[in-house]
Amino acid sequence: MTIQRASTTKCELCPLRRMAHFRPFTQDELAFMKNFKTGELNVEAGATIFVEKSVNLNLYTVLQGSGFRYKMLKDGRRQILNFVLPGDLVGLEGTISGEVQHSVESLSAMTLCVFDRSRLDMLFRNHPALAYDLTWIACREERLLDENLLTIGRRTAVERVAYALSVLYHRAKQVGLTPGGKMEIPLTQSHLSDALGLSLVHTNKTIRKLQRLGAIKWIGSGVQTLDAVLLARTGGWPAPAETGRPFL
Amino acid sequence: MTIQRASTTKCELCPLRRMAHFRPFTQDELAFMKNFKTGELNVEAGATIFVEKSVNLNLYTVLQGSGFRYKMLKDGRRQILNFVLPGDLVGLEGTISGEVQHSVESLSAMTLCVFDRSRLDMLFRNHPALAYDLTWIACREERLLDENLLTIGRRTAVERVAYALSVLYHRAKQVGLTPGGKMEIPLTQSHLSDALGLSLVHTNKTIRKLQRLGAIKWIGSGVQTLDAVLLARTGGWPAPAETGRPFL
DNA sequence: CGATGCCTTGAGTGAATTCAACGCTTGTGG
DNA sequence: CCACAAGCGTTGAATTCACTCAAGGCATCG
Numbered sequence A, B: 001m002t003i004q005r006a007s008t009t010k011c012e013l014c015p016l017r018r019m020a021h022f023r024p025f026t027q028d029e030l031a032f033m034k035n036f037k038t039g040e041l042n043v044e045a046g047a048t049i050f051v052e053k054s055v056n057l058n059l060y061t062v063l064q065g066s067g068f069r070y071k072m073l074k075d076g077r078r079q080i081l082n083f084v085l086p087g088d089l090v091g092l093e094g095t096i097s098g099e100v101q102h103s104v105e106s107l108s109a110m111t112l113c114v115f116d117r118s119r120l121d122m123l124f125r126n127h128p129a130l131a132y133d134l135t136w137i138a139c140r141e142e143r144l145l146d147e148n149l150l151t152i153g154r155r156t157a158v159e160r161v162a163y164a165l166s167v168l169y170h171r172a173k174q175v176g177l178t179p180g181g182k183m184e185i186p187l188t189q190s191h192l193s194d195a196l197g198l199s200l201v202h203t204n205k206t207i208r209k210l211q212r213l214g215a216i217k218w219i220g221s222g223v224q225t226l227d228a229v230l231l232a233r234t235g236g237w238p239a240p241a242e243t244g245r246p247f248l
Numbered sequence C: 001c002g003a004t005g006c007c008t009t010g011a012g013t014g015a016a017t018t019c020a021a022c023g024c025t026t027g028t029g030g
Numbered sequence D: 001c002c003a004c005a006a007g008c009g010t011t012g013a014a015t016t017c018a019c020t021c022a023a024g025g026c027a028t029c030g
Helices: A027-036 A092-097 A117-126 A128-154 A157-174 A189-196 A200-213 A228-235 B027-036 B092-097 B117-126 B128-154 B157-174 B189-196 B200-213 B228-235
Strands: A002-004 A037-043 A048-050 A059-064 A067-072 A078-084 A103-106 A110-115 A216-219 A222-225 B002-004 B037-043 B048-050 B059-064 B067-072 B078-084 B103-106 B110-115 B216-219 B222-225
Touching: A027 A037, A027 A117, A027 A128, A059 A092, A067 A189, A067 B128, A078 A128, A078 A189, A078 B128, A092 A128, A092 B128, A110 A117, A117 A128, A117 B128, A128 A157, A128 A189, A128 B067, A128 B078, A128 B092, A128 B117, A128 B128, A157 A189, A157 A200, A157 A222, A157 A228, A189 A200, A200 A216, A200 A228, B027 B037, B027 B117, B027 B128, B059 B092, B067 B189, B078 B128, B078 B189, B092 B128, B110 B117, B117 B128, B128 B157, B128 B189, B157 B189, B157 B200, B157 B222, B157 B228, B189 B200, B200 B216, B200 B228
Parallel strands: none
Antiparallel strands: A002 A037, A037 A110, A048 A103, A059 A110, A067 A078, A067 A103, A216 A222, B002 B037, B037 B110, B048 B103, B059 B110, B067 B078, B067 B103, B216 B222
């Protein structure tokens, strides 16, 4: 886990910013962001970025790589709350309330922009459009959680797996993580089971079923989507339109 | 469903504002809120305030009564995402993105403050502290959803019911909805089952089990908490400290 | 080349589901 | 004022979906 003060990626050259998926900055906002960003955090795969119930005031945006947010019960049962992909904001809860109530772990090597918490009030005072974006981002996360809740609470195992892979594939595609239809997210079946509230064994059997249907192909460290439409239909997922999304 | 333009409750006399639980406004913020609030919405019990996939730009704060947010699958399966109590903000998603992705229904008669969507940008431009509060509120909701996700994904039926009743009781208490230890929230067991991802029958059997343990007593239209500590312990819930919470 | 991590499969078990029925209360219309 | 319907809670029985247990295969790695 390395923190680099001299950020390698300049905000004006931000690779995310250039993606059509995200909304553009004004010159003014860009100038602020350059000061807001204090460095980059580089972690290898499988690293813990922060843990539940610790004090973590830092705010991050994922620049590269993927990971997941999760919570655990005392006896070790784990629930993955959501996956974090490039462009996603991480740690807002800690920035605002001091203590985070969930942990974050990386799936692949990740690079995260580290923002200066003490300048957050300047963001709210001088850049209302960015403050609005922050609220937008929080709302988006809430919507994703709502959907996960519906899935885990009310969908069957096959629906859950199909749904989760559909959404993840869709999200990965938006940020260019799906070259050739294969998700470049090194998921294990154990991750998927913990994200869906299923056991590992049953998750495996369900994946095999979807594979027999011809919807997907499980490859070590990634999933190949063969029939995105079939997959979405099986999961009861109406693909949404999401464009011009902001990020920090 | 009645909308009253001449709001009966003046912001400076707001009954919520007087509760120790919420953070105070400055004079300036109060003045803004008086203009931001355009009226009150009164609904009877069992009313639909807005439905999934409709355009609803209005922003509300619950002044009185309780309800719940939910999503449904095409075949009728319902998942209750969270309960809304006095002081809770409703409809932020629609205000920001236009279309809401969840429905809201009242459990009791409710009064909601209706805010003027077109002045939201003024809030962000001229009242950074309120904008910050908005973000705070969105984060809080996210935290609640995280916890629900953990519960539904990884807790057993007894734990789920105990957990849910603990949290709800705790939240109700904060806003004065628990005179004599009885929650003044007219829940049915069907609501509880849909909130926990359980079947109605099994929810009933689980409630009876908790009742035999002496933790609760189910009364038509409300739950009596007999042993809050036992209940929290059964649900594996570490009661949190939450004070000085903002609201709009 | 033994160890470890991940995927896979079968068998047996169990927790939660569906089905079915009944009691109680409330409200409503004849 | 009674009769009937509707909503909610309760319980037992049968079923099923998902879980645990157990074992083995196949890579990768030190």
